[in-house]
Amino acid sequence: MKLILLKTNIVEGLFSVERATGINTNLPVLKNILLSAQNNKISITATNLELAITHTIQGKIIENGRAVMPAVLFGSVIKNLNSERITIETNENTVRVITDNYEATIQGGNEKDFPIIPHVSDVKNSIRVAVDVFLESLGSTIIATQYSDIRPEISGVFFTYSNEKLTFVGTDSFRLAEKIISGSGVASTFDEVSFIIPLQTAEELMRVIQKSDDEVTIHTDQNQVFFITKTKFVTSRTVDGRFPEYQPIIPKSTENEISINRQELLNAIKLVSSFSGRTNDITISVGENKKFIEISSQEGSLGSSVYKVPSKVKGEIFSVVFNWKYLYDGLRIYSSDEIILGVNTPDKPAVIRDPKEPSLLYVVMPIRK
Amino acid sequence: MDHNELWQNVLGEVEVQISRPNFLTWLKNSQLMGKNEKDGVALVGLPNNFAKEWVKNRYHKLILGSLRNFDTSVRSVNYTVISGTPNQIQCAKAKKTEDLGKPQLPLVESRVDPRTNLNPKYTFASYIIGSSNELAHAAAQAVVNDVGKKYNPLFIYGGVGLGKTHLMQAVGNAIHEKYSGKVNVLYTTSEKFINDVVWSVRNKRMEDMKKKHRDVDVLIIDDIQFIGGKPATELEFFHTFNALHENNKQIILSSDRPPAAIPTLEERLRSRFEGGMIADITYPDYEMRLAILKTKIQNQGLDIEDAVTEHIAAKVQKNIRELDGVLNKIAFFQQCKNKKIDIKKVDEIIQETSTVSTKNITANDVLKSVSDFFEIPLNDLINKGRKQEVVEPRQIAMYLMREFLKMSYPHIGEKLGKRDHTTVIHAYEKIQKEMTQDSNLNQKILLIKENLNKV
Numbered sequence: 036m037k038l039i040l041l042k043t044n045i046v047e048g049l050f051s052v053e054r055a056t057g058i059n060t061n062l063p064v065l066k067n068i069l070l071s072a073q074n075n076k077i078s079i080t081a082t083n084l085e086l087a088i089t090h091t092i093q094g095k096i097i098e099n100g101r102a103v104m105p106a107v108l109f110g111s112v113i114k115n116l117n118s119e120r121i122t123i124e125t126n127e128n129t130v131r132v133i134t135d136n137y138e139a140t141i142q143g144g145n146e147k148d149f150p151i152i153p154h155v156s157d158v159k160n161s162i163r164v165a166v167d168v169f170l171e172s173l174g175s176t177i178i179a180t181q182y183s184d185i186r187p188e189i190s191g192v193f194f195t196y197s198n199e200k201l202t203f204v205g206t207d208s209f210r211l212a213e214k215i216i217s218g219s220g221v222a223s224t225f226d227e228v229s230f231i232i233p234l235q236t237a238e239e240l241m242r243v244i245q246k247s248d249d250e251v252t253i254h255t256d257q258n259q260v261f262f263i264t265k266t267k268f269v270t271s272r273t274v275d276g277r278f279p280e281y282q283p284i285i286p287k288s289t290e291n292e293i294s295i296n297r298q299e300l301l302n303a304i305k306l307v308s309s310f311s312g313r314t315n316d317i318t319i320s321v322g323e324n325k326k327f328i329e330i331s332s333q334e335g336s337l338g339s340s341v342y343k344v345p346s347k348v349k350g351e352i353f354s355v356v357f358n359w360k361y362l363y364d365g366l367r368i369y370s371s372d373e374i375i376l377g378v379n380t381p382d383k384p385a386v387i388r389d390p391k392e393p394s395l396l397y398v399v400m401p402i403r404k
Numbered sequence: 405m406d407h408n409e410l411w412q413n414v415l416g417e418v419e420v421q422i423s424r425p426n427f428l429t430w431l432k433n434s435q436l437m438g439k440n441e442k443d444g445v446a447l448v449g450l451p452n453n454f455a456k457e458w459v460k461n462r463y464h465k466l467i468l469g470s471l472r473n474f475d476t477s478v479r480s481v482n483y484t485v486i487s488g489t490p491n492q493i494q495c496a497k498a499k500k501t502e503d504l505g506k507p508q509l510p511l512v513e514s515r516v517d518p519r520t521n522l523n524p525k526y527t528f529a530s531y532i533i534g535s536s537n538e539l540a541h542a543a544a545q546a547v548v549n550d551v552g553k554k555y556n557p558l559f560i561y562g563g564v565g566l567g568k569t570h571l572m573q574a575v576g577n578a579i580h581e582k583y584s585g586k587v588n589v590l591y592t593t594s595e596k597f598i599n600d601v602v603w604s605v606r607n608k609r610m611e612d613m614k615k616k617h618r619d620v621d622v623l624i625i626d627d628i629q630f631i632g633g634k635p636a637t638e639l640e641f642f643h644t645f646n647a648l649h650e651n652n653k654q655i656i657l658s659s660d661r662p663p664a665a666i667p668t669l670e671e672r673l674r675s676r677f678e679g680g681m682i683a684d685i686t687y688p689d690y691e692m693r694l695a696i697l698k699t700k701i702q703n704q705g706l707d708i709e710d711a712v713t714e715h716i717a718a719k720v721q722k723n724i725r726e727l728d729g730v731l732n733k734i735a736f737f738q739q740c741k742n743k744k745i746d747i748k749k750v751d752e753i754i755q756e757t758s759t760v761s762t763k764n765i766t767a768n769d770v771l772k773s774v775s776d777f778f779e780i781p782l783n784d785l786i787n788k789g790r791k792q793e794v795v796e797p798r799q800i801a802m803y804l805m806r807e808f809l810k811m812s813y814p815h816i817g818e819k820l821g822k823r824d825h826t827t828v829i830h831a832y833e834k835i836q837k838e839m840t841q842d843s844n845l846n847q848k849i850l851l852i853k854e855n856l857n858k859v
Binding site: 061062211 | 424425426428429452453454455456457458461462485508509510511
């Protein structure tokens with residue numbers, strides 16, 4: 036194989052794939068990346084056998100071929116080079132990196148040892164999502180997801196397509212975020228399909244896929260899911276198990292509703308959180324006249340603080356305790372200035388809604404007083 | 405040679421031909437899923453797509469050759485991914501879950517209706533009727549048709565896992581549906597009721613508590629026997645009961661024994677419980693158990709042979725929940741092993757699941773556990789002595805022999821030092837009567853019973 040590549044292109048490709056390399060397995064070849072030049076396409080691939088990422092980069096192919104080399108070593112060589120034009124040449128298992136004034140010979144591995152990346156088996160069916168919508172939806176739901184050994188079925192983001200709507204759901208059993216895409220943002224040839232992608236895959240997708248990718252095409256069979264853009268190919272196993280029936284958790288209505296400026300509430304939470312206790316508890320209560328709410332916290336050894344935020348309150352006077360981090364995360368996924376915080380009783384789930392954006396929903400459980 | 409054995413042989417052969425890391429990475433957790441006898445195609449299951457691609461492309465020849473060494477009828481091999489097996493290669497770094505302390509409330513995932521507390525999965529349609537519960541079922545139906553008028557209160561009692569909760573919730577759901585939500589139904593357990601009372605006393609919110617339980621048209625309380633001996637709760641319940649009953653609101657209660665046998669219950673409550681309709685649910689007979697099993701198998705879409713089903717119905721006699729447990733284990737077994745279960749394995753599963761040992765309890769076991777419990781020598785129990793401290797244990801032993809071993813009165817007398825059968829009848833009746841009043845005695849007998857089952 037012989038290629039002439041631009042440094043920025045390789046660095047971009049390495050950035051996409053480097054976190055998919057495997058560590059701590061009994062297969063050392065997983066620490067490597069695969070550089071391949073075939074069918075007029077140059078690509079870099081890495082995999083940990085759960086997730087595989089391929090990034091297609093631009094460059095000139097002089098001779099086709101494949102090479103396998105340690106990701107960290109190759110990365111540090113490329114990133115520190117100061118020339119823009121790089122020639123890469125392979126001979127058997129060695130890879131030579133050549134610029135005008137530098138030459139390195141990297142001891143690579145046998146390219147035949149590199150795992151074979153699963154390919155899309157059901158090419159006909161796909162879901163296509165505009166990239167900005169995809170990133171926004173995944174980003175909003177990933178924050179409510181956490182890795183859990185005990186309940187693998189919720190340590191991932193749940194995708195479900197039905198009735199011409201694509202729904203993303205994430206939960207860690209204390210809070211839940213749901214985002215629904217419909218209309219022009221999504222097109223599908225599936226009638227109905229659903230799967231759970233592992234948290235790590237979701238995190239890598241957020242990192243790897245960029246606004247410039249235009250559109251994400253999703254393919255899936257039972258056990259595998261593929262996210263494909265013009266230059267990127269991300270495939271991962273899906274999480275075994277059934278995502279919990281989450282619909283009944285979402286309160287149909289809320290008795291007490293606070294309409295409030297989102298930014299101000301965020302500031303208030305951040306400020307008041309300094310005095311919250313070990314459980315991150317802060318109290319939200321409705322002030323007299325229902326003209327403002329009080330966000331307060333106290334911890335014996337630290338002191339206490341109260342912040343008043345003007346707001347419109349519908350319903351009765353109440354007071355609820357939350358984990359401020361959960362509330363803060365939830366508020367950050369919205370973009371409008373005005374949001375609604377709906378609360379039932381202090382032991383029932385609360386809801387954050389945006390009146391202008393009904394497709395996004397964040398449910399959070401309070402802390403018991 | 406069955407599939408499992410064949411595959412083990414193949415793996416043994418392949419293992420020596422490829423490197424250990426490769427073997428562990430790609431072929432560990434693989435399975436021979438089956439073989440089509442007609443065209444000789446073997447189906448090999450692998451834990452993930454990476455392994456599938458790799459084995460298909462790199463080891464196909466090796467595996468086909470090795471398979472043919474052991475089974476010449478194999479002509480080719482197909483590969484598939486088995487879902488549900490643990491993915492051995494886990495690289496995702498586990499984020500440490502924050503220690504949130506207890507108070508953070510989790511999202512509740514049940515489908516329980518938050519207003520009525522009823523679980524919609526319990527319906528009359530899924531309730532199987534047999535001779536053991538037809539009275540209770542008929543009474544429950546009557547309550548649905550004539551809320552608050554006909555049988556009020558409806559008191560259902562029966563042993564553990566016989567379907568009291570199912571029946572009561574079915575009534576609640578049926579009423580809720582029939583009157584399309586216009587009739588307020590509230591289902592609660594006595595434990596919840598007690599907690600509510602405690603909470604409202606502590607927070608001085610008695611009014612909320614009263615409102616919650618008295619503003620309903622149908623109040624269903626499960627396991628009412630637990631409120632016995634808790635005076636504040638009993639009092640609150642007494643007032644709630646009166647308030648509802650006076651206004652012709654339906655009350656449905658369940659317990660593991662009849663009102664007369666709840667030892668710590670106050671007299672005024674007992675008489676009220678007895679004022680409506682008391683229906684019992686007893687152990688289901690064989691036909692009914694079989695019907696229940698078949699329904700469950702159908703609902704879960706399981707594939708279990710009739711012989712196995714009949715065997716389970718014959719073996720698991722006392723508890724429907726246990727039937728469920730056995731069935732779930734069988735389903736799990738079949739899914740994992742991908743083969744049908746045989747009677748021998750079923751027996752093992754029943755053994756594991758069953759809380760009551762299937763071993764026969766003999767008269768001597770009873771005597772021994774009674775003498776152990778009261779720490780008196782076995783001989784004193786049998787001998788003629790009429791010392792105060794042996795009289796009660798002796799009577800308890802007689803009671804247990806009659807109640808559990810269904811021994812005849814003369815036979816029991818025989819066992820206990822040739823006593824007259826009238827003595828035994830007297831002892832049995834005395835204990836039975838005292839059990840309804842003396843919770844201490846009740847407790848003793850319960851403990852002896854538990855010990856007996858452990859023997």
